[in-house]
Amino acid sequence: MNQCKILITEDDTVLAEGVKINLELSGFSVLIAHNIEEAKGYLTRDTQSGQFSLLILDVNLPDGDGIRFAREIRASLSIPIIFLTAKDMDEDMIAGFQAGADDYITKPFNVQVLLQRVHAVLRRYQTAEDEAKSMKVGNLVIDFxxxxxxxNGKMISLTPTEFKLLVKLCQNPGTVLTRQVLLEELWDKDENYVDEHTLTIFVSRLRGKISDEEFTYIKTVYGTGYRWIGAEKG
Incomplete structure (x- = not known):
């Protein structure tokens, strides 16, 4: 995590500098914005030069409401947000979380507690990103x-079409995908027109490579299509 870049948006200069120093001692790269307009400038330039990993945002800023600003950010950016605020009322905390906050710290606070919250939020986001890039199911690891x-720890060889078929199935668990849907998704939309017999062959080949006595993965719904059952027993 020591390569992460953090933006602090806080009008209290002493507080912002103190947090910045402690974050930098922990290996983070840190910038400070003293108001919303300045933060918007950093975030706009940041989309061109490398994304911020975390935003620490004061709720009360000289030129606007941090909670409203968080809603604006959430409309276009996926970035963890930790609110800093002097308010500790339940309704304020609820408003913060509804605006997209990942955590909420009331002033005054122990900077070491803030550091632990920062690490925890970043770990959650990293885990979510890793899960989005790959899937572990049964004895398979699928890297998208x-x-x-x-x-079982050994690479298996799939053709591009077999892989596309696998992804379509495993990303729709429990859903019956009709033959027509699969044909259109995998072939027809690319203007590669094939018949249902070809789909049957591809499903059979994919099954032969991924299934075994323990895991079936793909269940045939006769007369309709196929359903991904994952590690369930078929």
Missing amino acids: ESYTVEK
């Missing part, structure tokens, strides 16, 4: 970025 599949 590298287009690879491991079974």
Whole structure:
């Protein structure tokens, strides 16, 4: 996490500098904005030069409401937000979380507690990103970025179409995908027109590579299509 870049938006200069120093001692790269307008400038430039990993945001700022600003950010950016505020009323905390806050710290606070909250929020986001890039199910590890599949720790070879079919199925768990849906998704939308027999062959080949006595993964719904059952027993 020591490569993470954090933006502090806080009009209390002494507080902001103190937090900045402690974050930098923990290995973070830190910038300070003293108002919403300045923060918007940093965030706009940041989309071109590398995304901030976290925003520490004061609720009460000279040129606006931090909670309203958080809603604006959430409309276009996926970035963790920790609110700093002098308010500790339940309704204020609820408003903060509804605006998209990942955590909420009331002033005055122990900077070491803030550091622990920062690490915890970043870990949650990193875990979510890692899960989005890959899937572990049964004895399979499916990597959506590298287009690879491991079974019991060993790489298995799938054709591009087999991989597309696998992804379509595993990203719709429990849903019956009709033959027509799969044909249109995997072939017809690319103007590669094939018949249902070809789909049957591809499903059979995919099953032969990923299924075994322990895990079936794909269940045939006769007369309709296929359903991904994951590690359930078929």
